[in-house]
Amino acid sequence: MRQAGCTLVLTALVLGLTSAPGFAERNLVPTLERSFDVCPDRPAEPMWMQEIPLRQAYQRVLVQDIYRAQNLERIVEIGNCACEIRFPFWDAAEAEFHEQHASDERWKMLEASDAYNRRANDVRLEAKAICETAGNW
Template identity: 80%
Template structure:
């Protein structure tokens, strides 16, 4: 009798723990829209980046990495984190990509992405402090 009760309690506990995520998942509605709480009016990525074939996604990633590094470094340089500074148009990042990397091999672009990530990470702490103070992080 005692063993049956323990088994029943254990079964109820397992069922309760496994059923809870199911209810939470039902409330999640996937969307392709990106909504931002900080600087919601930031410019969209260029159309060519959004439509790039999957096998060439490393090109999109490189432009994103250039954009992130440029913007964080700019925030630190000027000591300002308004939305226009943190999220400007993509023109400058696109120009760097087209001038320096558009004809590179995949491995060269991956190396460049790594370098831009290091630059962005080096500026991140200082940029975060500035942006936190402005309420834009």
């Protein structure tokens, strides 16, 4: 009788463990749509950036780095972290990319990305404090 009880427990355990991942997987539905807790109505990246071939992804990253640096610096300069200031349209970042970097070689764009990241990081803590006060961090 004791062996039968152990067999039942082991069978239940094995069935429970093997069926759990299937159950969990059914609840995970991937989506390509992005949702944000803070400033959910952010403007989408320009279509040309989304369509950049993988081998030139560094161009997209550079525009994203320009955008981040510009926006964090603007927050600190103005002292305001409204959603339209933290996440404006991409026009200014696009313009800066096209005017200053679009014809650069890859290595030069990577150097520029580093420079924009340093600029953003220099003001990040100050911008974060302003945005936390506004509830937008």
